[in-house]
Amino acid sequence: MSQFLTERLSQIATKNGNEYFKIACSKPSLAGSVSQRACVFCGSRVVLYPIADAVHLIHGPVGCAVYTWDIRGALSSGPELHRNSFTTDLREKNIIFGGEKKLEESLNELIDKYQPKAAFVYSTCIVGVIGDDVEAICRKVSKAKGIDVLPVMSEGFQGSKKDGYKIACEALSKLLGTSDSIKLGKYNINILGDFNLAGELWMLTEYYQKMGIELLATITGDGRIEKIRNAHRASLNVVQCSGSMMHLAKHMKEKYGIPFIKVSYFGIEDMSDALYEVANFFKSNELLEKATQLVREEVKDLMPALVEYKKKLEGKKAAIYVGGAFKAISLVKALRLIGVKTVVVGSQTGNKDDYQLLADLCDEGTILVDDSNPNELSDFVQKTGAHIFIGGVKERPIAHKLGLGFCDHNHERKEALAGYEGMLNFAQEIYATACSPVWQFVRKEENFR
Template identity: 40%
Template structure:
């Protein structure tokens, strides 16, 4: 069953790239299976865990050795406005003896203990390499536990050896579609309910655009999965529209929700002023098309005009200090193109963008915003080449994830974390101002002149 599920995910019909392929090419799939020792950057289990762990009120139980939970725990800085149960680590801690005797009884006992102690609305059970290789039937254990204990127990079949972190993201979305979404029927469905897919509330970014939606009378039925609650996700099939923030991770879920419940979707971004405004316009347009009050369109334009004016006024003092500064953007996914425009809007130049974790649609958008210069797009940049860019003055600073920071710092170049470990929210209008403020504090800090100057003994 898992093999068939992976084959289905590997030629997603909602992906524009797959639509352009021949039938034979589609059958080959679009992903690469991992080889032993090549899980750096995340395996399928890790991808499923970080995609679903932001559901804050459920028990996330890892069926595997304790190292699997230790390595994946709290891997994304997702904030919660309520329960902190998602921050607790749960694992069956499979040992050598369990590998010989099997771990199904131990798993059932762990599920029972977690429900008795925490009384969660659901338990998510993550299958790992070890449990899968010894043949533990996680699906059967979860079914039995659901029937006997009266609490939904959801199997997440994503052993690390089946593929990359992105495949794990999609397997997590499949688990939500098959076992969670549609299992709760709300009594308050409205004409302005939406879901946002691929939003993980990193550093509290959800609260940078959720108030904008509320001012327009738009209710966020569910964020999948940032700051989400189990019952919200279970009832999100009644929403009128879906917005997809990270299509590479959850476009399959968006497509299947459209097919089953008729929920249209579009891909957008809340990074940058223009992209935020476009996202609000698209949400309003889709809701009006589905029967919402037609005045929503005019109210949205009024809100956009007001918020853009305030944001540009707050950004004005920074523009002269940042104009012409060159940035290397080393990230992936939606940020590979959305952050480009955010930086260009304040006069900065993006000299390169990594598209190693981006879809073909992401790459096309990035290329368009870089003026069609393909030399500025790269799947990966070696540390040596990256270091040379900084030493030769081709880039004044870098925005990337934490693993790349040391190359920039070794070259005595400013660096800002733009990935999931960061502690600043950069979404919507307020987030754009926060991003520019952090860039200004970093790139114009007097420390760089000091660390680049010759040491006293070198002068003598």
């Protein structure tokens, strides 16, 4: 397979010296492509779902609810309401006569049953077409039940997953500024854009607490409604996964004057920067000293361990295809730290700035790609002789079929990959998959006939 659709060519580029880097992105997928992308609803749903003491009702046919039922492994230290799947299960007669009544009844039944702190109601494709007034129903039920019922207007056809993030942020912004019940400490921050996959947020919380910083709200990993209501009172927003949460960070800056910094928690370098930058923000020597001490302690044992992995992995090549480009940037750096060179890197939703950063960071000859598909990805990894693929659920079996190692850096990660401990897990996982004894039984030469 070496033929690509000409329409796709502008979304594929190879790094070549320091020449101005051009790649087309933020385009809708081509009709007929085997795109790895999802829809607006998916974007909203994955962002909001970790809020564990709210109910999340999917207004639409049953599928949208089933496919997003507890798929992300976002952990909660308390309530587990978010791991259930609630739906209005719209049927043909609702499509003909409208689904408003069923939505209202479902909401009432749901709120009576669970007494949640708030309810999110997701609008799906079909609801947009039949014209249910979801916002009006939400207002009505909210008034009757005395809790926030927040419409999430996430009809799938409006665009891609990225557009769904923005809609989720809009729903969240309605909660902000509605409570000041939480007592503030000396240094308060919100964490935006960590979803507590494999308990990663708890590791970050520990780091910041060791420095003497309090986390006011975590949005949305291990999220709680009351904390989000208070989030407007923090001094700083620390934003990861900028694709999903920048919109909210900007909103909070405009409306509440809360500054934000963009960070990443993957890899030693980026993780440490995330701590230092917060210390610097508060202009506190005490915080900076504690951060330095923390980093020193964490790195002390980590570095020698990583060196061992580096010895074993030196010369291996990796292909990366993930949802957000910001994560890809951290991954390139983290891989470099353990001797692995990135030869292909792409994302579903990266923008021009992200790709420029990636291009600056990558080695000569690295292939960069936006909104790719299985054929292209297979072709790239074979051309470049990659040994390891880093991606999500749909890429895993393809990588394995091609005889490549695989690391899930998406919803299905089983080990924490963030932070210092996460870096070690990451190295271990990359080593285990790249150097698995099973590969000796696979006739690799068939790849390159």
